[in-house]
Amino acid sequence: MWKKLELEDIPKISPFLNLLSSHLSDFTIGGMFMWKDYFNIEYLIKNNSLFLKLDIKDKKNMFTFPIGSDFQGNIAYLKEYSDLNKIPLIFSIVSDRELKILEENYKVVSVSNSDEWSDYFYLSNDLIELNGRKYSTQRNHINKFIRTYRDYEFVPITKNNIGLVIDFLKEFYEKYEKTSSISIEDENITFEFFNNYFKYNLLGGILKIQNKIIAISVGEIINDTLFIHIEKADREYLGAYQMINNEFAKYYGKDVTYINREEDVGDEGLRKAKLMYNPIEILKKYIVEVKI
Numbered sequence: 001m002w003k004k005l006e007l008e009d010i011p012k013i014s015p016f017l018n019l020l021s022s023h024l025s026d027f028t029i030g031g032m033f034m035w036k037d038y039f040n041i042e043y044l045i046k047n048n049s050l051f052l053k054l055d056i057k058d059k060k061n062m063f064t065f066p067i068g069s070d071f072q073g074n075i076a077y078l079k080e081y082s083d084l085n086k087i088p089l090i091f092s093i094v095s096d097r098e099l100k101i102l103e104e105n106y107k108v109v110s111v112s113n114s115d116e117w118s119d120y121f122y123l124s125n126d127l128i129e130l131n132g133r134k135y136s137t138q139r140n141h142i143n144k145f146i147r148t149y150r151d152y153e154f155v156p157i158t159k160n161n162i163g164l165v166i167d168f169l170k171e172f173y174e175k176y177e178k179t180s181s182i183s184i185e186d187e188n189i190t191f192e193f194f195n196n197y198f199k200y201n202l203l204g205g206i207l208k209i210q211n212k213i214i215a216i217s218v219g220e221i222i223n224d225t226l227f228i229h230i231e232k233a234d235r236e237y238l239g240a241y242q243m244i245n246n247e248f249a250k251y252y253g254k255d256v257t258y259i260n261r262e263e264d265v266g267d268e269g270l271r272k273a274k275l276m277y278n279p280i281e282i283l284k285k286y287i288v289e290v291k292i
Contacts, residue, residue: 002044002053005036007199013043016050016067022095023225024283025119025262027064030202030220030229034193038185049074054092061085062092062287075106079292094286102288109289116266119283120274122259124226127249127277134278138242145239149209154247157197157204157216165206166194168213172232182265190230193218202229203252207244209237215244224257241273 003009010029017027025031032041032052044051049068053061066074082089088109091102102108130139146152157165169190178184193200203226207215215233219226228248233240253259261277264270 002042002051005032005041005043007033007196009043010200012045013050017222019067021223022097022283023119023121023258023260024093024095024285025227025229025260026093026285027067028220028222028227028229029200030193030218030227031262033200034189034229038189046077047073051078056092056287059090059092059287061087062090064093065091065095065098071101075292088289089292090287090289092285092287094288096284096286099286099288102290106290106292109291111286111288113284113286115282115284117263117285119263119285120261120277120279121281121283122261122277122279124249124253124256124259126280127245127259128253130246137276138246141239141242142246145237145243148239149237151210152243153208154244154251155206155208156251157206157218159198161206161213162194162197164213165204165216166191168216169194169232172234175234180267183267190232193230205244205248205251207233207240207247215240217244217248219248219252221252221256225260226253226256226258227260228262245277 010033013032014029017029020027035041039054039056042053047068047070049066049070051066051074052064054064056062063078066078068074079089094102099111130142155161173187178187197204202218202220204218205216206213214237216230217228218230219228221227226249231241231244233244235241249259260283261274264274
């Protein structure tokens with residue numbers, strides 16, 4: 001029986017996420033559970049496989065590619081479920097590899113993707129070292145920050161400072177105007193997340209100057225990849241975004257191969273900033289309708 005995704009389901013879901021190699025940010029604890037209500041995510045564990053069902057805007061009852069070894073059996077179950085409920089068999093958040101599998105095995109009726117939901121994918125060492133001319137702008141920002149704010153400090157988020165993080169976020173959202181529905185939702189989701197921060201068991205970091213928080217970041221590691229879920233900085237401190245990006249990568253990313261900095265959600269400023277860090281790949285996500 002399908003069940004609405006809740007925070008207490010994290011221990012059930014987490015082992016399945018370790019089986020994936022797509023590197024997509026949607027299939028992480030943060031990606032799934034922070035946005036579970038926005039996308040109306042439901043799950044089912046059947047035949048040692050994880051099935052997910054979600055809505056994206058006006059597209060309802062879409063499935064993700066089942067996570068488990070019985071590929072043919074899992075697709076057959078979704079076909080049966082779709083027929084019983086008189087809904088089309090549509091897959092969402094489909095990777096390039098999964099799209100190829102669907103095309104090779106079934107009749108694909110339609111394929112679409114939206115660039116605003118594609119993930120920006122980097123080599124961890126690139127974001128840690130910032131070597132070469134292509135990172136000169138970022139290095140200049142960081143060097144100027146260090147010269148200006150010699151007493152900066154990067155520390156993990158703990159029970160002792162979580163209250164100060166929430167205070168920082170209140171000031172952040174008051175200062176920076178929300179201009180889109182997704183940015184308003186981002187604020188709601190961010191506060192909901194930090195009110196339940198320790199239930200997620202993720203990785204968090206704070207950038208401070210004279211004990212004043214000026215930036216925060218949150219992510220998680222799955223297999224060979226560090227995923228960055230949240231990154232907020234006070235832009236009045238020039239170089240704060242470049243600094244939190246680099247400090248977080250150095251602190252948490254030194255033992256992984258890749259860093260996924262997620263989507264730009266159609267924000268041109270975010271898109272430009274993410275491209276300036278020279279991703280090795282833009283990970284597309286497709287919506288695919290199949291007929292069986």
